[in-house]
Structure formats: structure tokens, C-alpha cells
Amino acid sequence: MNGFLILFYFLAALAVISATGVISLRHPVHCALSLVVTLIALAGLYVTLQADFLGIVQVLTYAGAILVLFIFIIMLLNLQDDELKERGYGAAAKALLAAVSLGLFLSLGYLVTRPHFPISALPEDFGSIHSLGKALFTSYVIPFELAGILLTVALIGAVLLAKRRLELK
Amino acid sequence: MRLDVLQLWQHAWPSLTLLIAAMVSLLTSVFPSRHRARITAVLAATAFLLSAQGFFHQWGLGEAKGFEFLVVDPLSNYLGALIALIGFITSIAAYPYILSQAEAIPEFFSLLLFAAFGMTTMVMTTNLLAFVLGLEIMSLSLYVLVGLRRYDPRSGEAAFKYFLLGSVATAFLLFGISFFYGSTGTLDLSRIPELLPNPEMATLFKLGALLILLGFAFKVGAVPFHFWAPDVYDGAPMPVTGFMATGVKVAAFGALIRVVEAFAPRHELPLQRWIVMLSFATMIVGNLVALRQRHLKRILAYSSIAHAGYLLLGMATLVGTGEIRAAALSPILFYLLVYSLLTLGVFSVLTILSSGGQELNDLKDLDGLSEKRPVLSAVLSVFFISLAGVPPTAGFLAKYYLFSQAIQVGLYPLAIAGILASAVSLYYYLGPIVRMYFHSHEKTWQAPGVMASLRLLLALMVAGVFYLGLFPASTLEISRRTVPIRALEAPLASPSAKLP
Structure with a gap:
């Protein structure tokens, strides 16, 4: 190891x-x-x-x-402080939820670790800024631009919802 | 691989037109003007119409190859044209409504264009990465559109609920996609047929496919993932509800067609059984719960859930026919067109009635409408009756083709459930009509007169309902030819060959 x-x-x-x-x-x-x-x-x-x-x-x-x-x-x-009081589930329900999520976690872990994933040798400059930038602006340029549009929409939405209230008619 | 921008524009310009118009309409706020809402509305309507025309033109050109993340084929162009038309009708119907709001927001039209661009992206790709990005562009725009009536707490609640549950749905989808990527090593659905079945990865692959399907079920509002729909539809501004009920369905089902087609040849997946179960639950629950609703928008929400069930029935037949998809695909495409037309018709009329500054809400609000607005009542009745599937309207034929296809591939129980469920639906579609014509007038709300362009549009839509109901041949031919020719020439699959 x-x-x-x-x-x-x-x-x-x-x-x-x-x-x-x-x-x-x-x-x-x-x-x-x-x-x-x-x-x-x-x-x-x-x-x-x-x-x-x-x-x-x-x-x-x-x-x-x-x-x-x-x-x-x-x-x-x-x-x-009083707004942070715990409410909701009792101890039994909590234990059940914990068991369910632990079970889900373990079974997913089992599923993901069991098969042998085919791993090819990494190219020399894998993960470097150079190769990442090259990939982003050549073969992945369409998703890259789409992500840009996505962020623009998010920005516009945030401004629209949060801006100062206009005078109501 | 380098991207040829000119080539990209040549094939994707109808979709990019929407994007450019969205950006330009944002820039109009640089000039403070009383006419901003009008300018952006005209810009949006023009862009939608241009884009629809472009998609239709491209549809005639057939398939274009050479892009990794972009698919330009008759299917994407058919759906793109439909999405652009939905945007066009919404922007015309919404204009007086937006002006009547206490806080007129011209950005409504930019967000509409952004959402439509996201939708066209969803149907124009087989790559799951580009698909998710398109989905999120659409979803983010819709979250904001739903919450646009900021002074109305119900609108804010709806937006928040939609945002949270929509994010959960996207998480499902992304989880499924990561399993899919892990087990296949690709994000491109079109490469599934080349992949050799790998028994070691079978469980992971199945889990990925299931999670992707559940994410879709969430987005189209299929039972049991439909709980967000009534609340969100109820709280959203009227034109936005109409846009969501039609545009999102077209985009999500369009993308689902590609997913189902990609997964269908993989026999290790019990895909048909999954979809049959979803469809069954969705048709039954959607129609039965709609019977108990008192709010107009909630009735329409459950109606849209029920129609998602019918469309899922179509998807189940698509799996059943395997690779020969022409016969199964064209009823789905025709149904999407008819459903969008009818639902948008209903919502356009309701938007007009809500344009007096007061949102139409309770079923009671329709009482005695026929005395005050006889033409609008008649138009609304036509759309409702057609949604219920009464001949000789388009709604009847669309359902007829869908159900008869299901019977042809041997899905008898599902087809019978669908027919019974749509008989039940007649009751809640007739409810508003009874209110309009047989109840006495109490309410004194004022709705303004209808713009000439909107009148013309409504007249065309009503004509469309009867045209598609009486003379469907040419439109059906279009939906049939949306399938590649080689699929058309192949013989029909033997009925019970691939049943679960």
C-alpha cells in the first residue's frame, strides 16, 4: 500500500x-x-x-x-436558539432512517466497487490546465458554451427575483 | 475535433435564433422606455415564428451529420418546430396578461426564449451531457417564470417547491447518468448498440437506466412522482402554467423517445415493464384525482398528468416494436402536437380571462361566463371537449391512434385502462362547461377586450382542432415521415414477439 x-x-x-x-x-x-x-x-x-x-x-x-x-x-x-430546537422524527424513526440510508450506501458501494472498470493508461498531461483547456475549447466546446448560457440564465433569474420591489400600481 | 461555426449555424440556426433573441431582448432594458414590454413581446413572437419556420424547413432537408453533441434529424426538427410554436402562442397570449400585472416584467419574454432554447437543446442531442445542460437551462428559466408574481406568496411557494423537487429530479438523473457512464464508458446514447453486453456491469447499467427513467418520470409528472405538479401549476402565473404543461412535456417526451430507442434493443433491461407500470399508475391516478379538484389550474394539472400517462402508453408500444419504430412513433408525435394545441388553447383563453389583473382560480369563477363572453366560452368549450377525446375533434383521433397502436403490439390491459380512464376524464372536462352555460352569473370581474392578433390566433387554433380531427392525413404523413425512411420500409414487428 x-x-x-x-x-x-x-x-x-x-x-x-x-x-x-x-x-x-x-x-x-x-x-x-x-x-x-x-x-x-x-x-x-x-x-x-x-x-x-x-x-x-x-x-x-x-x-x-x-x-x-x-x-x-x-x-x-x-x-x-429556540428556532433551532430539534423537531420531527422520534428515536425509532431516526434509527430506521439511519438504517435505510446506511443500507443504501453500502449496497451502492458494493455495486460500484464490484466490477473491474476498464482503465486505460492516462495520457501524459492528464488533468493539467493545458489539456483541460484544450478539451474544453475543442471537442467539448458545445457543452462548454451551453454551461455558459446556463450560468447566464441563473444570473438573470437571481436578479429578477431579488431586485428591489417596484411600486405596485 | 474543431467545430465549424458556419456549419453549426447552418444546421442549428432555428435553435440559435431563440438564443440570440433572448440575449437581444435582455439588452432592450438599456433603453428605458414605456414600450419595453411591447418591444420584447414583438421580438419574442417574431423569433419564435422564424425559428418554427426554420425547423420546418430543416425537417425537409433530412439528417445532418458531423457534430458530436448535436443531432439534427427529422425528429429533432419536428419537436423543435412544435416547441417554437408553443413559445409563439404563449408569447402572444401572455402579452396583455403581462401588461396587466401589478409589476409588468418585460424579462418574461427573455426567459420564455431561454426556456425554449433549453427545450430545443434537449431534443437536439443524444449526448447526455448536452441533454442535462439543456434541461437545466429550461428548468432554471421556468423556476424564475413560476415565481414571477413576486407579490403573490403562492407564486413564491410554487417556485420554491418546483426548484427543490426539480433539483431532486435532476439529482436522480445525474446519478443515473453517472452509473450509465461508469458501466458503458460513454455518454452518448447513440453508441449503445455498438457496445457489447458486459455481464459484470449489468446491475450497474440497469440501475443507471432505471434512475434515468425515474428522473424523466419526475419531469413529465408521472405517478408516483407527480406531487409537485398541482401545487406548481396552481401557483404559477397563468401563461407560464400553459407553457409548462405543453413545452416541458414536448421536450421531456422528445428526449425520452431517444432514451427509450437507445435502451430498447438491450433485452437485459425490463424497460417495457417499467414504462407499462408508470403509464398504468399515471393514467388511473391522474384521471381519478382530477375528479375531486375544485381549482381550475389543479384540474388542468391532473389533466396534464393523465395525458403524460397516455403518452407513456405510447412509449411502451415504442419499446414493444423494437427497432421498427415508424408505426409506434408517429402516434406519439401526433399526440404531442394535438395535446399541445388543445392545452395551449385552454390556457390562452384562461390567460385572457386573467388579464384583468385578477388571476382566475376557482371553478366558480367561470359561472355564467357564456352570458358575458359568449365567443370565449364557446372556444374554451371546444378545447375542453376535444381534450376529453370526443369525435370529430383532434383529441379523439390522437387518442384513437395511440390506443390502437397499443392494441396492435398486444398491450391489451394497458389500452383498456387508457380507454376507461379517458372516459372518466369526460366528467371533469365537462365540469367547467356546465359552469359556464348552466350556472347563474355572480362574479363581477372584468377582463379586457381581446387583441386582434390573439383573436386571429384563437380562431386558427379552433380551426386546427377540427382540421386535425377531420382531415388528419397530411399531418399524420408529416409525423410518419419524421421517421427515417429505412425504418418505414421494414415490415411490422410480429405482435407478441417482445412482450415481458
Whole structure:
């Protein structure tokens, strides 16, 4: 077992554990911090899978920009302690839900790990900015442009829904 | 591979026209003007009409090859033309409605164009990556369109619900696509026939296909994934509801045709059984629950769920015929056309009635409408009766072709369930008509007069209902020729060859 493999399993375990924290912790800020750990662990996973650039982008956009946004929103909502009271499921229902999701997780894990995926040798500059940029702007240019349009629509929608209310007639 | 932009424009210009018009109509806000809504409306209607004409022209040219993420064939052009026409009718019908709103939003038309562009992208590809991007362009535009009446809490609630549940559906779809990619090594549906069956990957492949199908079931509102539809339809602005009920269905079923065709030759998938179950539940539940609704938009929501069930029945016959698709595909395409025409007709009239600034909602609001607006009531009645499938209207013939095809491939129980379910539907389609003609007038809402262009459009649509019902031959021929010629020449599959 080489060092990379150990690192990979460590990061994978970290991602799973912190992801559990995101949905089980009570305070939203703790959840958000837990999410940061998940996202950074994922970035590490990408790096161990030789997708360095993807890892860096993951840290920059998700762990950086998007999480800051989350924290800001939680701050603006200004939740009080009594609003954070736990409600909903009882202990039995919780145990059942946990069992179901654990079962789902394990069976999916079994399904995904069982077959031997045909893996071809990686090209030399796999995962580098150069090869990624080349792929994006040549063979994948249509999906790339579509993603750009998608982001434009999202931006327009956000502005439309959030802009200052006009005077009603 | 380098992309030849000129070649791309040559084949995809009808779709790109929508995109360009969407961008240009956004730019009109640079000039503050009282006429902004009018300018964007005219721009949108022109673009939709131009695009529809372009798709129809391309349809005549046949298949164009040479793009990895783009498919330009008669099927994509037929569906594209239909989507553009839906956009055209919606933009004309919505114009007075948008002006009447407390907060007139000219961006409505840009979002409509963006959504239509997303829809055309969905039907113009066999690559799942491009498909998902098109789907999300459509969905994001629709989330915003649903929430456009910002001062109305129901509109906001509907938008939020649609956003959350739509995201869950996309998650299903993406999960399925990742399994599909993992087990096949490709994202392109058209390459499935080349793949050798790999027993090691069989479970993963099956799971991927199932999750993709469930994602589609969500988007078309098939039971048991239909719960979002009534609430969202109810809260959305009237013209948006009409656009969703027709455009989304056409785009999603169009893409589903490609998925079903790709998966059908793989006999390890119990594809037909899955679709038969979905169709069965959707037809029964959609029609029965519609009987109990008191809100017009909820009735129409369940009606659209029921029609999704009939269309799924068509999909089941498409699997049954295997690779010979001409006979099974043309009833589906004809049904999509007729369903869109009728549903848009209903929603256009309801949009006119809601253009007084007050949203038409309860079934009671229609009481005694025939005294005040005799022509509109008559038009609305025609569309409702045709939706129920009464001859000699288009709705009858569309259902007839669909069900007779199902019987030909031997899906007897499903066809009988469909016929019974559509008999039940007569009750809730007649409800509004009874209200209009036999109840006394109480409400005093004011709806403005109807624009000349909208009058002309409605007259054409009513004429279309009877034209397609009495003289369907030429339109059916178009839907038949949307299938490649080689499929037409092949003999029909023997009826019970590939039943589950």
C-alpha cells in the first residue's frame, strides 16, 4: 500500500464523516463548517486522482466562494436558539432512517466497487490546465458554451427575483 | 475535433435564433422606455415564428451529420418546430396578461426564449451531457417564470417547491447518468448498440437506466412522482402554467423517445415493464384525482398528468416494436402536437380571462361566463371537449391512434385502462362547461377586450382542432415521415414477439 493510497482512503473517510456532520449537527454554522471539511477532502481526492486543476478549482469556488456565501446567509438569517430546537422524527424513526440510508450506501458501494472498470493508461498531461483547456475549447466546446448560457440564465433569474420591489400600481 | 461555426449555424440556426433573441431582448432594458414590454413581446413572437419556420424547413432537408453533441434529424426538427410554436402562442397570449400585472416584467419574454432554447437543446442531442445542460437551462428559466408574481406568496411557494423537487429530479438523473457512464464508458446514447453486453456491469447499467427513467418520470409528472405538479401549476402565473404543461412535456417526451430507442434493443433491461407500470399508475391516478379538484389550474394539472400517462402508453408500444419504430412513433408525435394545441388553447383563453389583473382560480369563477363572453366560452368549450377525446375533434383521433397502436403490439390491459380512464376524464372536462352555460352569473370581474392578433390566433387554433380531427392525413404523413425512411420500409414487428 503506497502513500497515495493511504492518503486517498484517509480523505475519503474524512469526506464521509464530515458529510454526516453536515446533516446531523444542530447549529447551521457547524453544518457549514462541516461542509467546508467535506469539500476540502473532496478537493484532496481529486488531487490524488491526478486532477490537480480540478482540486484547486474545487477549493477556490466551493470551499472559498460558495461557503462564504452560505455563512453570510446564515448570519443574515440571524437564527435564535429556540428556532433551532430539534423537531420531527422520534428515536425509532431516526434509527430506521439511519438504517435505510446506511443500507443504501453500502449496497451502492458494493455495486460500484464490484466490477473491474476498464482503465486505460492516462495520457501524459492528464488533468493539467493545458489539456483541460484544450478539451474544453475543442471537442467539448458545445457543452462548454451551453454551461455558459446556463450560468447566464441563473444570473438573470437571481436578479429578477431579488431586485428591489417596484411600486405596485 | 474543431467545430465549424458556419456549419453549426447552418444546421442549428432555428435553435440559435431563440438564443440570440433572448440575449437581444435582455439588452432592450438599456433603453428605458414605456414600450419595453411591447418591444420584447414583438421580438419574442417574431423569433419564435422564424425559428418554427426554420425547423420546418430543416425537417425537409433530412439528417445532418458531423457534430458530436448535436443531432439534427427529422425528429429533432419536428419537436423543435412544435416547441417554437408553443413559445409563439404563449408569447402572444401572455402579452396583455403581462401588461396587466401589478409589476409588468418585460424579462418574461427573455426567459420564455431561454426556456425554449433549453427545450430545443434537449431534443437536439443524444449526448447526455448536452441533454442535462439543456434541461437545466429550461428548468432554471421556468423556476424564475413560476415565481414571477413576486407579490403573490403562492407564486413564491410554487417556485420554491418546483426548484427543490426539480433539483431532486435532476439529482436522480445525474446519478443515473453517472452509473450509465461508469458501466458503458460513454455518454452518448447513440453508441449503445455498438457496445457489447458486459455481464459484470449489468446491475450497474440497469440501475443507471432505471434512475434515468425515474428522473424523466419526475419531469413529465408521472405517478408516483407527480406531487409537485398541482401545487406548481396552481401557483404559477397563468401563461407560464400553459407553457409548462405543453413545452416541458414536448421536450421531456422528445428526449425520452431517444432514451427509450437507445435502451430498447438491450433485452437485459425490463424497460417495457417499467414504462407499462408508470403509464398504468399515471393514467388511473391522474384521471381519478382530477375528479375531486375544485381549482381550475389543479384540474388542468391532473389533466396534464393523465395525458403524460397516455403518452407513456405510447412509449411502451415504442419499446414493444423494437427497432421498427415508424408505426409506434408517429402516434406519439401526433399526440404531442394535438395535446399541445388543445392545452395551449385552454390556457390562452384562461390567460385572457386573467388579464384583468385578477388571476382566475376557482371553478366558480367561470359561472355564467357564456352570458358575458359568449365567443370565449364557446372556444374554451371546444378545447375542453376535444381534450376529453370526443369525435370529430383532434383529441379523439390522437387518442384513437395511440390506443390502437397499443392494441396492435398486444398491450391489451394497458389500452383498456387508457380507454376507461379517458372516459372518466369526460366528467371533469365537462365540469367547467356546465359552469359556464348552466350556472347563474355572480362574479363581477372584468377582463379586457381581446387583441386582434390573439383573436386571429384563437380562431386558427379552433380551426386546427377540427382540421386535425377531420382531415388528419397530411399531418399524420408529416409525423410518419419524421421517421427515417429505412425504418418505414421494414415490415411490422410480429405482435407478441417482445412482450415481458
